[in-house]
Amino acid sequence: MEYTLSKIATNDGHGENSAFFDGWKAYDSDPYHPTKNPNGVIQMGLAENQLSFDLVQEWVKKNPKASICTNEGVDDFKEIAIFQDYHGLPEFRNAVARFMERVRGNRVRFDPNRIVMSGGATGAQETLAFCLADSGDALLVPTPYYPGNDRDLTWRTGIQLLPVVCESSTGFKITREALETAYKKAQDSNIKVKGLLLNNPSNPLGTTIDKQTLTESLTFTNEKQIHLICDEIYSATVFDQPGFTSIAEIFEENPKSYNPNLIHIVYSLSKDLGFPGFRVGIIYSYNDTVTNCARKMSSFGLVSTQTQHLIASMLSDDEFVDRFIPESAKRLAKRHEILTRGLAQVGIGSLKSNAGLFCWMDLRRLLKEATFEAEAELWRMIIEDVKINVSPGAPFHCSEPGWFRVCFANMDDEAVRVAINRIHEFVMIVQTKKQRYIRRGKLEVSLSFRRLDEIMMGSMKMSSPHSPMSSPLVRAMT
Template identity: 70%
Template sequence: MGLMNKQQKPQLLSKIATGNGHGEDSPYFDGWKAYDENPFHPTNNPNGVIQMGLAENQLTSDLVEDWVMSNPEASICTPEGVYDFKAISNFQDYHGLPEFRNAVAKFMGKTRGNRVTFDPDRIVMSGGATGAHEVTAFCLADPGDAFLVPTPYYPGFDRDLRWRTGVQLLPVICESSNNFKLTKQALETALNKAKQDNIRVKGLLITNPSNPLGTVMDRTTLRTTLTFINENRIHLICDEIYAATVFGHPPFTSIAEIIEQDTDIECDRDLVHIVYSLSKDMGFPGFRVGIIYSYNDAVVNCARKMSSFGLVSTQTQYLLAAMLADEAFVERFLGESAKRLGQRYRVFTGGLSKVGIKCLQSSGGLFVWMDLRHLLKEKTFDSEMELWRMIIHEVKINVSPGSSFHCSEPGWFRVCYANMDDRAVQVSLQRIRAFVLQNVEVKVPEKRPCWQSNLRLSFKTRRFDDIMMSPHSPMPQSPLVKATT
């Protein structure tokens, strides 16, 4: 008996707990680990890794801080608000505070230009968009069923929708030849392949604005998706968590606008569901405010029961209900957020263009889809990973390789630019330029360009070994990349 115990140890944990469903071995998460081990700080650790793999919006934190200081009664943890402490701390209804659901519904309409309204009774809370996606998957699909997802897509979906539900994600291949735009042909190809493989497809998941592309789906594409899901009787899940991060053209169009305004298109509303959160638009990822908005009554009822596993704290609901109900603040916040995101986008992409790096043209999100295909030794994903490892460990910037987003073409990288201050942006641009200009002599006008500052390098007829004298670019020469101007 003792010998048997030594040879056959019992399985103490579940298959889910011991499996690889979380996807933590992805380069997407590996980059975070590199940052955690050696984080950049302008004075304490100037040669550390700069975090550009995290899609956080910190550009408007000062506006929120000012509002909180001016409205202390909105918190039950202040002398001005403590009189509501007992009532709020004892509230347990998983429907949520009525004033919170009303405020969120109104805010969702505001972020969509007030072109559509949302019913507070269809607002279901969850612990961030992560929890909202998992609950939605539980409601719509059984283990082994699948959702179609256009590529490239957010790596966290592999965790959020698959890990504990047993649901599969099947890629809908989109390509750079048309700027990764979703087409009817791509949808039909993916669906037909699933049928050939005897996989039951229960829905289509789209992200609008796109993560990682930063692009906004036009009305024609949204109509195509509605027609597709209606013809095939599958669900449509629309992740709209970046709705208020749009800073350019085209403007954001919600799927809610299509089904309510385009009366010429056939649409079974029971098939349409929206996932939203305040993590990106407001910069509140730590508050864990996720929203499921479904036009299907059965889904609303089921999701509300399941929300018990990931409710938003009533303290958070209470604070945000007051903040989002302040129309003057919301108006100013959304306008200033779009302005600052647009400015940061132009500064960052403009800096990259100085050394010949192009990005996919975008108008939303907190990131750019950077094209480094010309820096690959070979047009392979192995070469992409080699380049990515150099960027992480030598250039010391955490960016995310396209392969972790299931991109079908090697050489694309997602770079986040809204989670840092202006100084860190300039240091990151300096490092990227130094990397690209390795062993390259670059001529610039004698007059100092206006885009240069004391934190940027002047590359005038300088070689890479000279550039490497910068304390912010601790990178040795490497034969991996031979860039040309």
């Protein structure tokens, strides 16, 4: 007997048929391990912040009472286990509001009564989409943007995401012209635009949106009377100047100039603290109706009270927070420098960035031609031969082929070193093949074993202490 499932359940709205998710699958089937699988795939496609776990672990050991699953905290077990108010624990909402303020340099204030819980930023995004738009309506989103938005915001809501095309010539900056062009294109297609979604700091660019651009964006949405959603989940990952400016600051500086009912913030602890498994997402809206509606809908993805209890205790510890935020930024800056310097050694550039857990790598000169087909071919070589999972620009809706997102905070120093060495080897091979292609006028030229060995020996002398023939890239290419 054949069972018919719903169209929503069986459509491809999750987006797993993209290179963004295919890279994860390649890693899952052959994960790198320094001793057990040294030639496996290195995961550089996952934006996780694992560089400061020792600080968190140290705090947990010193504060056993923060958990109801310890001898010191078990007396609170019953009260926490049975508490299921949609509003969340008061101490949790207070702690999160204060933490958001401190990340923003105490330049703004957040009302704990507007803090709405959700199961991670994913749930927060979808809940806001349900509150603000009907099926068929659209949100404008500057490119390149996080591929998960195509799943989180559209799969079950039925809304559309329309790209606001940003270009490398301006550092992918959002311009009023680009916003107006996207808005007019939607109007011409009879698509109702309900809002603009900004990601600040940007995933995948690793850049903060400057104050002027935020002001222009807010002015644009206010004039069009559409919503502005600011995804600020990377706000505490800023490691260089310019610093982070929240949309809350723009609004609070001139509150009478903008309609507060159109301004909403998404936040979580997944990136700033490195707690994606805790599923702590936050909706902060200046719109009372949205706040009330989102709180009712939060019953589909509440944060467990056990997690709330622990987080409230941790974020209320001023000494811990004052230490964690700058130390995390310091470690992210160091890792970012190691990666970008390693790329630069073989002539690979990246967008100048100051935040996030990734860099936006420029491999345009390694493409056979300036097409997304050539980008996909290059990406397959990196996955299959170099054995590194990086994410190509196409799933991010980048307007130009050849850009790749590289995550650097989800691994230890040794894995980063190995990854950089593999990239060095790969670039040497591609450059040599391209030079021979130019000389001979052929699309594909195979290197002999002897010539390849010579190239790799030279490359490894510059960048790696390991034998070149132990590299998965060399074996694959030969």
